[in-house]
Amino acid sequence: MSASHDLDRLQRLLADTCDTLLARFAGAHRLLDTLSAPSLPSAAASVAQDARLQLTEAVLALQFQDMASQLINHTHQRLRNCADQIARDAFGPDAEGEAVVATAPLRPNPVTQDEMDAGSIELF
Numbered sequence: 001m002s003a004s005h006d007l008d009r010l011q012r013l014l015a016d017t018c019d020t021l022l023a024r025f026a027g028a029h030r031l032l033d034t035l036s037a038p039s040l041p042s043a044a045a046s047v048a049q050d051a052r053l054q055l056t057e058a059v060l061a062l063q064f065q066d067m068a069s070q071l072i073n074h075t076h077q078r079l080r081n082c083a084d085q086i087a088r089d090a091f092g093p094d095a096e097g098e099a100v101v102a103t104a105p106l107r108p109n110p111v112t113q114d115e116m117d118a119g120s121i122e123l124f
Contacts, residue, residue, distance in 0.1 A: 024058035
């Protein structure tokens with residue numbers, strides 16, 4: 001139950017981050033729209049810089065969402081494997097034979113990164 005509650009909290013964090021992502025893209029879109037209107041060159045440069053900052057934050061949110069989704073899926077697989085093993089050991093074989101245990105993930109952690117900074121983007 002504790003692990004399930006942790007996953008629920010992680011899902012809420014993920015949802016908040018996705019909301020931030022959408023807000024940042026919308027903010028960048030609004031800023032870039034102002035560049036198409038007649039304006040002073042210095043004002044356009046300032047708006048362009050603000051747009052770049054908005055997009056950088058949006059990319060960080062997108063990277064976080066990807067890592068969090070991988071961790072949630074990995075944890076669900078591990079929990080399923082543990083639950084299956086416990087059930088098999090506690091109840092033993094039944095009339096249909098030995099219980100099937102879901103395969104545990106091969107790697108201990110699907111995400112090796114533990115912090116995010118702005119930089120290059122690798123899409124996969």
